Structures are given as structure tokens and as C-alpha cells.
Amino acid sequence: MKKNRIISLVTVAAAALVLAACGKSSSSNTITVGASPTPHAEILKHVQPELKKEGVNLKIKIFQDYVLPNKALASKDIDANYFQHVPFLDQWNQKNKGDLINAGKIHLEPIAVYSKKYKSLKDLPKGASVLVSSNVPDYGRVLQIFKDAGLITLKKGTDITNANFSDIATNKKDIKFKTGYEPKLMPQFYNNKQGDAEVINSNYAVQAGLNPTKDSIAIEKSSSPYANIIAIRPDEKNNKDIKKLVKALQSKSTQDWIKKHYKGTVLPAK
Structure with a gap:
């Protein structure tokens, strides 16, 4: 009887170790992704249940600006971020001597021009x-x-992804492009009629209750090279959980959901 009791205790202890090991393995499948609240965090929340089935616990950390998400990623505070397009990432890497990379394009937020004074450009x-x-x-x-x-022409040989207002060759209406404003403040300037x-940007427009396809006087074409991406560090390139994340975001079901949910204000990447 005593011998059987000892065997039972050993079996229970072994089972406890297995469960502990399983628990530890499960926690290692957690990834944290930094994102803008709209639409990035919303799209991430949409794929959370699917990823959970795949054994990935997706945590979302909200950022309200375009400065901190790459810093957090580079310093390993998060595992990936979702808020930017490749030209922005390239400039950030160059300016900050970074090496963050593109893990996959997900959607396009068409940038648009708004005016409370005029109905077209x-x-x-x-x-x-x-x-x-800015x-x-x-x-x-x-x-x-x-x-x-x-309304304008550009200098010969201008690369649109690196273009600046100094690249304008002709300006038929002598339009004054005034720069340097915080992106998140642009809807406020629009409401206050501070310019003509x-x-x-669509994420800030949508947050402010604007519909880029209906309220703007001009909008970016869907063929734009400025698709928003999942950005990662090079050491995460072979991370299976991040690959599952990108696959879920690029799936037909998610892309169809983006079309239906945002009604053209956010477009699946091509």
C-alpha cells in the first residue's frame, strides 16, 4: 500500500511538471504589436480570435503618434508594429541608423485633401x-x-516616394504648401478653416468622424505604393508567430472584412 502511494505521488508530481512546462510554452507564444488606434488596432483585434486558435496570444499596444512605435520596436519593448508605410520606415531607419524591416503589407489608408471652403482642387x-x-x-x-x-508638374526624374515640395517644376495656381504640423492636429485645422x-491621413480623419471617400475634395488612388505594413526587427524575421500574424492579416477573409467594415476609407493592399 505504501509503495502504491509513493508511485501515485510521483505520478502526480510528474503530471504537475508537464502542466507547468505546457504553461511556460504557452506564454512564449505571446506577441505584442504596437499600433495606431484606427484602423490598425481594430484590424488586429479582428484577427485575435483566429490567432488564438493558432496558439498565438496577440497583445495590442496603442500609440497615438508616429514617433514612439519604431523606438519601442527597436528597443524590444514590442515585437512588431503596425502603423506605417515603407517610405516612412526607410526614412526612420536612415535618420535613426535603424534596421527595422517590412514583414508584409496589409492595407492602404488613402491620404486625402479636405476643404470647408472649396468643393474641388x-x-x-x-x-x-x-x-x-510634418x-x-x-x-x-x-x-x-x-x-x-x-495643378502641378514635377521635375524630370523625380522619385515620388522620396519627393519633396522643392521638386515641383510648375505650379499653375501658385499654391502655397505649408508644412510642419502634427499629423493628429490636421482635422482640428480643417474644422477651424485654418487653410484653404x-x-x-485617413486614420486621423476617421477618428475625427470624416469619411475620406465622401468628405474629401481629392483622394489618393488605390494603386499608391504607400501600403501600411507590419514592421519588425531583423532578428524576428523567422518568428513563426509573426508569420502567422501576417498570414491572418493578409487572408482573403480579413481583406474582405476590411472592404466591408471601412467602406472604402481603408483598402486592402495590392
Whole structure:
């Protein structure tokens, strides 16, 4: 009887060790992704249940600006981030001597021009002031919109993904592009009519209750190279959990959900 009791105790102890080991393994499958609240965090929340089935516990850390997410990723405070496009990432790496990389493109937030004074870009008067944020990697996107409208031309050989307002060759209406504003403040400037027109990123526009496809006077085309991506450190390149995350975000079901949920204000990446 005593011998059987000892065997039972050993069996229970062994089982406890197995459960502890399983618990430890499960916690190692947690990944933390930094994201802007809209639409990035919303899209991440959408794939959380699917990832849980795959054995991945996705934690989402919200950032309200474009400065901290890459710093947090580089310092290993988070495992990945989801808020930026490749031109922004390239500029950040160059400026900060970083080596963050693109793990996969997910969606496009078409940048758009808004105005409480005019109904189209062609209605803008001579010398009109257009307020643009301090986000330099977006300048090429802004220039492309005005180029498509026939209001400006660019210098020969200009690379739109690295373009600046100094690359304008001709400016038919002598439009004044005023830069240097915090991206998140652009909807406030629009509401206060501080310029003749304001350029607003879709995530901030949507947060402010604006619909880029309905409320803007001009919007970026869906063929834009500025798709938002999952960014990671090089040492995470073979991380299976991050690969599962990207796969879930790029799946047809998620892309269809993006189309339906955002009604054109956010587009699946092509």
C-alpha cells in the first residue's frame, strides 16, 4: 500500500511538471504589436480570435503618434508594429541608423485633401494655402494628388516616394504648401478653416468622424505604393508567430472584412 502511494505521488508530481512546462510554452507564444488606434488596432483585434486558435496570444499596444512605435520596436519593448508605410520606415531607419524591416503589407489608408471652403482642387484660388503635416514621407503622396489634378508638374526624374515640395517644376495656381504640423492636429485645422485646404491621413480623419471617400475634395488612388505594413526587427524575421500574424492579416477573409467594415476609407493592399 505504501509503495502504491509513493508511485501515485510521483505520478502526480510528474503530471504537475508537464502542466507547468505546457504553461511556460504557452506564454512564449505571446506577441505584442504596437499600433495606431484606427484602423490598425481594430484590424488586429479582428484577427485575435483566429490567432488564438493558432496558439498565438496577440497583445495590442496603442500609440497615438508616429514617433514612439519604431523606438519601442527597436528597443524590444514590442515585437512588431503596425502603423506605417515603407517610405516612412526607410526614412526612420536612415535618420535613426535603424534596421527595422517590412514583414508584409496589409492595407492602404488613402491620404486625402479636405476643404470647408472649396468643393474641388480646381476650385482653389490663386495663391491658395494648403496645410500639410510634418510627416515628410507623405509629401510624395500629396504631390501625386495635385499632379493627377493637373495643378502641378514635377521635375524630370523625380522619385515620388522620396519627393519633396522643392521638386515641383510648375505650379499653375501658385499654391502655397505649408508644412510642419502634427499629423493628429490636421482635422482640428480643417474644422477651424485654418487653410484653404488641409491634407489629412485617413486614420486621423476617421477618428475625427470624416469619411475620406465622401468628405474629401481629392483622394489618393488605390494603386499608391504607400501600403501600411507590419514592421519588425531583423532578428524576428523567422518568428513563426509573426508569420502567422501576417498570414491572418493578409487572408482573403480579413481583406474582405476590411472592404466591408471601412467602406472604402481603408483598402486592402495590392
